[in-house]
Amino acid sequence: MLTITLRVLERDGFVKRTVYPTTPIRVEYELTSLGEGFSLSVGQLGRWVFKNLDLIFEARSSCDVRNP
DSSP: OHHHHHHHHHHTTSEEEEEEOOSSOEEEEEEOHHHHHHHHHHHHHHHHHHHTHHHHHHHHHHHHHHOO
């Protein structure tokens, strides 16, 4: 599953894959500028979620009471 995910990220331009012809073969991945920009956006989203987590849980509880 990790290999599939990394290939998708590479295809979408988020990571760069470098293969070194050693035994065994060594592969390194690094974020591209596109990946770095995405990482910043996801980080902001994560901070927003943590900041509002109590409100999210409150809304879920309220909804669960109304819709058992």
